[in-house]
Amino acid sequence: MSSLRLLALCLALLCLTLEALDFKTYEEAKILQKKSKKLIMLEVMRSNCHFCSDMQRDVFDDKEMSLWIEERFIPVKVNLDTDSLPLGLKVSFTPSFFFIDIDDNIKKKIPGSWNIEDFKSLTKDLK
Structure with a gap:
């Protein structure tokens, strides 16, 4: 493999590991929640969902927004193409x-794709 191809491969792999928001599994989040008492922020998405991709790119890949979310919530992502929803959610x-x-109570449900400002506004008072 040429050094240029190796460099390109390394950069591609690095980009894959640089997702700004560190999503957990629901099981991991429940363990962390016992210690932190934070709400779990469960995103329900699909692989081919255009609006889900927009939300990932425009909100969750933003480093400052990711830090803001992780200070307040334990982020979990459930892909309906491969995973089942916990708690009988629909x-x-x-x-x-x-x-x-x-206690597995739903404090708030927010459907739809949002920009950073709107998502912050919709979630800032949740505790």
């Missing part, structure tokens, strides 16, 4: 967001 469309407390 969605009409993707993306949809559920904010879940330590």
Whole structure:
């Protein structure tokens, strides 16, 4: 393999590991929640969902926004193409967001794709 191809491969792999928001599995989030008492922010998405991709690119890949979210919530992503929803949750469309407390109560449900300012506004008072 040429050094240029090796460099390109390394850069591609690095980009894949640089997703700004560190999504957990639901099981990991429940363990972390016992210690932190933070709400779980559960994003329900699909692989081919244009609006889900927009939300990932425009909101979750933003480093400052990712830090803001991780200070307040434990982020979890469930892909309906490969995973099942916990707690018997149902969605009409993707993306949809559920904010879940330590007792598995839904504190808020937010359907749809949002920009950074709107998503902050919709979630800033959740505790």
